[in-house]
Amino acid sequence: MGLDEFDRIKKYFKPLASAERGSLDLLDDAAVLPIGSDSELVISTDALVEGIHYVGDEDASLIAQKSLRTNLSDMAAMGAAPWAYTLSLILDPLKKCSADQWLDSFVAGLQIDQNKYDVRLIGGDSVVGAGPTVISITIIGKLNNKGPLVRSGALQNDDIYVSGTIGDSAAGLQVIKGSLDFLDFSDQIYLKNRYYLPQPRVALGLALVGLASAAMDVSDGLIQDMGHLCSASGLAAVINWPNVPLSPPVITLLESKSISISAIINGGDDYELLFTAPSILRPDIEELSKKTEVSLTRIGYMTEGADVLLMDKENQLISLAGAGFKHA
Amino acid sequence: MGLDEFDRIKKYFKPLASAERGSLDLLDDAAVLPIGSDSELVISTDALVEGIHYVGDEDASLIAQKSLRTNLSDMAAMGAAPWAYTLSLILDPLKKCSADQWLDSFVAGLQIDQNKYDVRLIGGDSVVGAGPTVISITIIGKLNNKGPLVRSGALQNDDIYVSGTIGDSAAGLQVIKGSLDFLDFSDQIYLKNRYYLPQPRVALGLALVGLASAAMDVSDGLIQDMGHLCSASGLAAVINWPNVPLSPPVITLLESKSISISAIINGGDDYELLFTAPSILRPDIEELSKKTEVSLTRIGYMTEGADVLLMDKENQLISLAGAGFKHA
Numbered sequence: 001m002g003l004d005e006f007d008r009i010k011k012y013f014k015p016l017a018s019a020e021r022g023s024l025d026l027l028d029d030a031a032v033l034p035i036g037s038d039s040e041l042v043i044s045t046d047a048l049v050e051g052i053h054y055v056g057d058e059d060a061s062l063i064a065q066k067s068l069r070t071n072l073s074d075m076a077a078m079g080a081a082p083w084a085y086t087l088s089l090i091l092d093p094l095k096k097c098s099a100d101q102w103l104d105s106f107v108a109g110l111q112i113d114q115n116k117y118d119v120r121l122i123g124g125d126s127v128v129g130a131g132p133t134v135i136s137i138t139i140i141g142k143l144n145n146k147g148p149l150v151r152s153g154a155l156q157n158d159d160i161y162v163s164g165t166i167g168d169s170a171a172g173l174q175v176i177k178g179s180l181d182f183l184d185f186s187d188q189i190y191l192k193n194r195y196y197l198p199q200p201r202v203a204l205g206l207a208l209v210g211l212a213s214a215a216m217d218v219s220d221g222l223i224q225d226m227g228h229l230c231s232a233s234g235l236a237a238v239i240n241w242p243n244v245p246l247s248p249p250v251i252t253l254l255e256s257k258s259i260s261i262s263a264i265i266n267g268g269d270d271y272e273l274l275f276t277a278p279s280i281l282r283p284d285i286e287e288l289s290k291k292t293e294v295s296l297t298r299i300g301y302m303t304e305g306a307d308v309l310l311m312d313k314e315n316q317l318i319s320l321a322g323a324g325f326k327h328a
Numbered sequence: 329m330g331l332d333e334f335d336r337i338k339k340y341f342k343p344l345a346s347a348e349r350g351s352l353d354l355l356d357d358a359a360v361l362p363i364g365s366d367s368e369l370v371i372s373t374d375a376l377v378e379g380i381h382y383v384g385d386e387d388a389s390l391i392a393q394k395s396l397r398t399n400l401s402d403m404a405a406m407g408a409a410p411w412a413y414t415l416s417l418i419l420d421p422l423k424k425c426s427a428d429q430w431l432d433s434f435v436a437g438l439q440i441d442q443n444k445y446d447v448r449l450i451g452g453d454s455v456v457g458a459g460p461t462v463i464s465i466t467i468i469g470k471l472n473n474k475g476p477l478v479r480s481g482a483l484q485n486d487d488i489y490v491s492g493t494i495g496d497s498a499a500g501l502q503v504i505k506g507s508l509d510f511l512d513f514s515d516q517i518y519l520k521n522r523y524y525l526p527q528p529r530v531a532l533g534l535a536l537v538g539l540a541s542a543a544m545d546v547s548d549g550l551i552q553d554m555g556h557l558c559s560a561s562g563l564a565a566v567i568n569w570p571n572v573p574l575s576p577p578v579i580t581l582l583e584s585k586s587i588s589i590s591a592i593i594n595g596g597d598d599y600e601l602l603f604t605a606p607s608i609l610r611p612d613i614e615e616l617s618k619k620t621e622v623s624l625t626r627i628g629y630m631t632e633g634a635d636v637l638l639m640d641k642e643n644q645l646i647s648l649a650g651a652g653f654k655h656a
Contacts, residue, residue, distance in 0.1 A: 005454055005455070008431065008454050009454070011431075012432075012435045013415070013435070013449060013452065015439075016435060016438055016439060016442060016448065016449040017448065017449045017450060017451075019442070019448045020412055020448040020450050022412070022450060023412075023450040023451060026449075026452075030451060031412070031450035031451040033411075033412060033450070033468070035363040035364065036363065036364045039364065041363070043414060043451060043466075044451060045414035045415070045416050045452045045453050045466060046416075046453050047416040047418060047453045047455055047464070049458065051458055052455065052457065052458065053455075083361075084348055084350070084351075084361060084371075086359070086371060086372075086466050087373070088373050088374075088375040088416065088466075090377060090462050103339075103340050104340075106340075107340045107341070107343070107344060111344060114344060120344065120345065120347045120348040120351070121344040121345045121348070121351065121354075122348050122350060122351040122359035122361070122371060123345075123351060123354060123358060123371060123373055124341065124354075124373045125374050125464070126333055126336050126337070127333070127375055127377055127380065127381075129377050129380065129459065129462065130377065130378075130379055130380065130459060131457065131458060131459015131462075132458050132459050134418050134457065134459075134464075136373075136375070136416035136418075136453070136462075136464040138371075138373060138416075138466035140361070140371070
C-alpha cells in the first residue's frame, strides 16, 4: 500500500470532505453537523475487523461491546452524549453453522451496553460475507450548547492530562498471545479485560466540555495520539514519563523488563481520554476526577514547537522508537 | 446460518431497536431521528461486499458510485434530501500493490456522485483487511416537513407504481457472467450499466412526499419488496405482469426465452422506486413523471389480504417461483 491510514485520509478522503465544514477536515474523532440554531449532532464511524482489531475467538458479546465502545469513546472524545447507532455486520461464513449462537451472544453484548450507555440501534445491514467478520458502527451523539471538544484548541502552557492508565491493553494482548504466562492469574485477567473491554469515558467527556481546551481519545498509542493533538493545535507537548499513569500489573512487567516503555506509550487500544486545560483549572480537574470516579493524571504541558517530547525522571529526552501503534 | 437477512433482523436486531421509535422497527429503508420540533433526519446504512454485491474487477469508480448510490436510493425511498455520509472501507490486502491506483479511481467515483447528488463525506474509517473489500456507507438526509415516505401507509385500492424498468440489472449480471453473448453489443452495454451503476431516484423521492401513500426502493426484487410493503401496510397487492415496465433488451431476452419472468421479478439491484397512491392522484403522478423525466408505470393495486398476486394478461394467477433475490 505504501500509505498508512493517516496518509490515505489526507491524500484521498480529505478532499471529499472539504465541502462540509462539519467534517472538521477528518482530523477529529467525529464529525459535527448543525441541526438548528443552537444544536449539533456528532457522528463517527469505526470498523472492527476480526483478527486485526480483535482476536476472533472471544465470546461474541465482548466483540459486540468492543465494537460499540470504540465508537462510544469517540463520542466521549468530542464531549457528546451518545444517542443512536447503525450497525453494518459482515459475518464470517465459516461461522455459519454456529451463527445463531454467535448472534445470540453478540446481541446480548449490544443490549448490555445499550442500557449502560443509553444508546440504541436504529438501523444497519447484515450480510454473510466471504472473509473475516467486519463490524462497522456509525454512532450519533448530541452536543450540549458548549461543545464539541476538538483537538485543535490547546494553548501554550496548558496542562496535559490522561484518564485511567496507559499500556494495559497492549500488555493484555501479550497475555492473550500467551507470552506473559508468569504473571499472577488475577493480573492476567485484569490486563486481558482491558484489551477485550474498553471503558469509554463518556461521562468524563461530557463533563470536560467547558473545561478542556482540547481533547481526543487514545486509540493508536499515547505518543502518536498526542502528536495528532499537537499538530491540530500547532504546538508541541512535553510529557513526563514518570507521571504517565500505569496499572500495578504493567509496573510489574516494566520492572521485570517484560514490557518496554515503547510498548506502553505506542501500544494502542487504551481508549482513555487525552486532554489539555489551562493550569488555573487544576482544582476543577481534581474535583472532576472525584465526581466521575475516573483518575485523571497530569502528565505534561503544551509548548511552542511541533514535537512530542518524552522526558525521563532526570528531565532528559527519551528517544521515541516507533511512530505508534497502527491497526492497518 | 439457517436464517436469512430478514429473519436475522427480526430475531436479533429488532429487539435492540425497539427503544427508539425512529428506528421504525428496522422495517423501512432508513431510520428517522427527530432533531427539533419540525425537523427530522433520515439515516441509513448499506454495505457492499466484493464478490457479493459487485463483481470485483469493475473500475473502482463504479464500485464507489454503486456503494453511494445504493444508499442514495434509500434516501429516495424515504423522500429525503441527501446531506452527508460516512465511509467505512475495508480494503482487500491482495489489492495492496495497486491500491493507490484503486483508491484514486474509487475517490474519483465518489467525487462525481458527491457533485451529482449534492452529498459529501464527513467521516469514516479505513483499514487494510484480510478478505474481500467491504464498503459500508452510512448516509444522512434531511426531510421536509411532510416526510418521510414509509412502507406502512398504503390503503386499500391505492394504485401501485414503479419507476423506470425492472429486471435490467438481473439481466446485466448475466451479461457480465458471459451467458448472454448473443445480444447486440449496445444492449449488452445498456444492461451491464444498469447493474454497475444504479440510478437512485432521489428527485422523484423528494417529489413523491405528499403524493405517495407508501414507498420503498426495489433492491431485493419486485415481488419480495412488494411483499415487504404489503406486510408493513397490512394489505395484499395485485400486480399485472403485462404492465410491469421492461426495457427493450429485456423484452428481447424474454421473447427468446433467454430470461424467465421469475428472473425479472425476483432479480435484485433494480434500485427503482415502488410506491402507492390513491387513484384520484393519477393526473398528478403523470405530471410528476413528466417533470422528473422518470417513467412511472401503474402496475397494480392494493387490496385486502396479505399476498402478492401476479396476474397474466388473461387475469390468471402466475405462480411465483422463488421468494426473491437475496444477496446473503
